[in-house]
Amino acid sequence: MSLMVKTQNLRKSFRRADGSTVEAVKGVDLEIETGEIFSLLGPNGAGKTTTISMISGLLEPSGGDAWIGGHSISKDPIAAKKLMGFIPQEIALYPELSARQNLSFFGKMYGMGGKDLKSRVDEVLEFIDLVDRQNDRIDTFSGGMKRRVNIGVGLLHRPQLVYMDEPTVGIDPQSRRRILDTVKQLRDEYKITILYTTHLMEEAQELSDRVAIIDHGSVIANGTQDELTQHVGEEDRLEIVLGSQVVGDELLRRIESQIPGITKALYAPAEQISEDSDKIKPAVLTAFARNGQTALPPLINLLDGAGLEIQAVEIREPDLEAVFLALTGRALRD
Numbered sequence: 233m234s235l236m237v238k239t240q241n242l243r244k245s246f247r248r249a250d251g252s253t254v255e256a257v258k259g260v261d262l263e264i265e266t267g268e269i270f271s272l273l274g275p276n277g278a279g280k281t282t283t284i285s286m287i288s289g290l291l292e293p294s295g296g297d298a299w300i301g302g303h304s305i306s307k308d309p310i311a312a313k314k315l316m317g318f319i320p321q322e323i324a325l326y327p328e329l330s331a332r333q334n335l336s337f338f339g340k341m342y343g344m345g346g347k348d349l350k351s352r353v354d355e356v357l358e359f360i361d362l363v364d365r366q367n368d369r370i371d372t373f374s375g376g377m378k379r380r381v382n383i384g385v386g387l388l389h390r391p392q393l394v395y396m397d398e399p400t401v402g403i404d405p406q407s408r409r410r411i412l413d414t415v416k417q418l419r420d421e422y423k424i425t426i427l428y429t430t431h432l433m434e435e436a437q438e439l440s441d442r443v444a445i446i447d448h449g450s451v452i453a454n455g456t457q458d459e460l461t462q463h464v465g466e467e468d469r470l471e472i473v474l475g476s477q478v479v480g481d482e483l484l485r486r487i488e489s490q491i492p493g494i495t496k497a498l499y500a501p502a503e504q505i506s507e508d509s510d511k512i513k514p515a516v517l518t519a520f521a522r523n524g525q526t527a528l529p530p531l532i533n534l535l536d537g538a539g540l541e542i543q544a545v546e547i548r549e550p551d552l553e554a555v556f557l558a559l560t561g562r563a564l565r566d
């Protein structure tokens with residue numbers, strides 16, 4: 233296997249308006265192999281966009297470097313950038329132009345032109361499945377269609393490596409499905425290497441050959457999904473939804489010491505999902521157990537005895553969420 237991307241001690245600090253500094257990325261080392269889908273998985277604010285922006289040459293690192301196909305992004309940016317297509321988180325298209333006009337415009341920006349550009353635009357329209365709507369204005373498109381044009385722009389110059397920064401945020405499930413399929417198709421049919429960022433465990437799980445989990449600017453786990461889940465052992469995860477009830481440390485320690493098979497118990501309190509909504513993410517107690525089925529009844533009994541009301545119970549096999557939980561004590565999901 234050859235390496236498509238390598239980063240070494242990549243760092244970025246931002247200065248805030250009040251003069252303080254934020255260390256957004258704190259020395260990230262990644263190795264992405266040619267032809268794989270590599271996911272950078274982490275919660276909002278973890279440093280995904282900052283990392284991917286440095287690797288794509290849009291943002292200058294405060295330290296370290298990234299190499300694309302062996303070309304340093306800081307010392308040889310032109311050679312490095314030739315290999316890559318960047319699909320940004322924010323959609324960057326001209327709303328009053330058609331899909332075809334947008335693609336042609338961006339193609340010219342990449343230095344393409346004439347017959348080559350025309351036939352490449354045809355190919356890309358075919359790939360993003362918008363041949364029928366190619367002459368319609370972007371501002372008549374759904375969010376999912378705009379995303380597809382955005383992806384098309386990133387593919388025009390036939391990159392070997394494509395970066396996608398949370399490409400499914402804010403779109404409907406059907407469009408999300410399409411985009412996930414597109415990502416796999418880029419790898420399987422076009423042999424394109426993909427660096428994909430997401431805060432959604434399910435997406436990383438479905439897509440990735442390898443995953444790096446990033447939290448507070450540092451990579452806390454890195455490998456194939458099997459390697460990562462072995463990290464947390466072959467333990468099941470019991471998730472007990474408790475609504476708005478509060479669980480103290482004393483009860484958690486009691487669960488760990490009194491219930492055979494349970495190795496660790498964690499509690500995430502209820503949270504308001506966003507400031508402008510009164511939707512609440514319920515409190516959840518999570519316990520890791522070698523055998524979820526046998527540990528569940530005594531756990532329920534103990535919680536019952538402690539006066540807690542259980543709203544729902546789920547037993548999950550080891551997954552990336554469990555890895556994140558085990559490493560940080562926090563849930564990955566929003």
Ligand SMILES: Nc1ncnc2c1ncn2[C@@H]1O[C@H](COP(=O)(O)OP(=O)(O)O)[C@@H](O)[C@H]1O
Pocket residue numbers: 246247248254255256274275276277278279280281282283
């Ligand atoms: N231009 C900037 N100026 C100041 N802080 C920033 C800037 N960009 C990102 N940050 C901060 O850096 C951290 C990482 O941000 P980001 O890379 O966007 O995370 P993610 O993409 O994982 O959500 C966050 O704390 C964010 O507020």
Ligand SMILES: [Mg+2]
Pocket residue numbers: 280281282321397398
């Ligand atoms: Mg981001």
